[in-house]
Amino acid sequence: MSCGTIKFAEQDGTFVLKFIGEVRLTLCSALDATIQRMFNSSNFSSIVIDLTEAQSIDSTTLGLMAKLSILSRQKIGLLPTVVTTHPDITRLLNSMGFEQVFNIIDQPMTCPECLEDLPSQDQSEEVVKAKVLEAHRILMDLNESNREAFRDLVSALERN
Known part of the structure; x- marks a missing residue:
């Protein structure tokens, strides 16, 4: 061994x-x-x-x-x-x-x-949606302007 x-x-x-x-x-x-x-x-x-x-x-x-x-x-x-x-x-x-x-x-x-770039990720629609939602929530937390700009998008993503 x-x-x-x-x-x-x-x-x-x-x-x-x-x-x-x-x-x-x-x-x-x-x-x-x-x-x-x-x-x-x-x-x-x-x-x-x-x-x-x-x-x-x-x-x-x-x-x-x-x-x-x-x-x-x-x-x-x-x-x-x-x-x-x-x-x-x-x-x-x-x-x-x-x-x-x-x-x-x-x-x-x-x-x-x-070394080359890592292979792209095949992710389900649900995973992509979660990432988009998370990213926009983070943006909203940065300032009031972002909160206003992304409120409708985040609300729509949360409903679906």
Whole structure:
């Protein structure tokens, strides 16, 4: 059994976790603490989980990955990206339904300079409506002029 490790990096609000080897329960306390640190960061903007060197991932780790996705959607409204090039790992993620809570890609990142924009998010009409409503409520809270300008729109969104 090979020992697993999780590497971590952050640059300009993008957090990268790289799982290497057999990632198991023994690494989960450190992973959970890192997840909390990421979401407490004031400049948090995205997450990439690189699984290109992972040999196996246990269910506890998968549960923490799902937690990470839920928190990401709550904090910034975006799904994290998972990079996997191993068919067994990809099959595991799909069997857990992770394609619904992560953007799963199969192209490894070769260097930080080669990063591209994250894939766009396919969101339901209800989710989009909630985001629009939230954004306009925030605008309304900024000043009285905005409150007047957006009152009718917010009222209409709240009724529907």
